[in-house]
Amino acid sequence: MINKLPRWIFWGGAVLAFSAGCVNTAALMGFTRLSVSHVTGNVSLFAAALAHFDVSSILFIGAALLSFLAGAILSGFVIGQRSLKLGRSYGRALYIEAALLLISYLLYQQHDYLGQLAAAMACGLQNAMVATYSGAVIRTTHLTGLTSDMGAAIGNWLAGRSISKPTLGFQAIIWYCFCGGGVVGAFLYARVGYGAFFVPITIVLLAAFIYNSASEHLPEMRKPKQ
Template identity: 80%
Template sequence: MITKLPRWILWGGAILAFSAGCVNTAALMGFTKLSVSHVTGNVSLFAAAIAHFDVYSVLYIGASLLAFLTGAIVSGFVIGQTSLKLGRRYGRALYIEALLLFISYWLYQEHDYLGQLTAAMACGLQNAMIATYSGAVIRTTHLTGLTSDMGAAIGNWLAGRDISKPTLAFQTIIWYCFCAGAVLGAFLYAHIGYAALLVPSSIVLIAALLYSAASEHLPETRTRNKSS
């Protein structure tokens, strides 16, 4: 249960949720019409394609699902562990995510379906990168589990039971930031097309630079660098 939330987790979660909302809306409004920030809806479409023997849809939806999984695998390989802790290799993961998003922008502009795959991989990497903190599951690329957790917490509060208010507040912030990012993504895509992806790409890159600069001043990081 979260009792006090460090600022780096609060700001990081909010910024990444905003970015993911923007990316996902641009992808949905584009020529693929597929989500990149989560897999549930795409699995349903994948199953429907199988039922209708639509081989083409099975292949391209299945590829998007595998790309999201691949991104999560990359996150696990680069970062390791599952609990959030300042000083880990989040900077490296963020650089990889930013690169994938910039590549996806270029590919989408070329009307290349590989843009869908690189965007899905970036979201899979981000979602796996933000794991748990003080027993609370933290996800920044979709809202289903988050909304369920918020609802359960509110229900417990209405029943007079103790809840973690910092956890609920953090979940609410992520919810609204994702929504705000989705609104911006829709507005930008309607006006500038896939160039809308340059906004979340830049946000993630700036986050990577700031995190890397901050982590260099941590005693744990300096000690590890000297020993390596």
């Protein structure tokens, strides 16, 4: 359980959740009508496509699922261990994510379905990058598990059992930030189309720059010796 949350994790999780919410809503409102930030619903659509022998949907949705997985694999390759720790290559992973989002925007502008795959890969990378801290699972691109964890914590609290209030508070922040990002993504997509992607691209680039700058100037953020 989280007893005290470092600021870099708090702000990082919040802004990345906002970014993912914006990306996912813009993707859903676009011509593909398919989520990029989570897998469960897409697996259900994939199963339905299999049941109806819809070959085009099977191939496209299957490719989107594999792209999310590929992003998570890339995150593991770049960063390494799953637990959050200062000094790891988060900045490099964030720059890669920003590049994937930019590629996605350019492809979406051409109505190229490969844009969906680039966006899904970016989300898979981000979701795997922010994994665990002090035993608490942290996810920033979807809310199913997080909502379940929040509900269980609230139930324990109502029953008079002790809970980690910092953990619950952080989960609530992630929830609201993802939702807020979705609102902004929908608002911007209705006005500038896929130009809405420049909000998450900017957020991710700034997060990478700030993290790298801080890790260069603060001894406690420098990469630990192997």
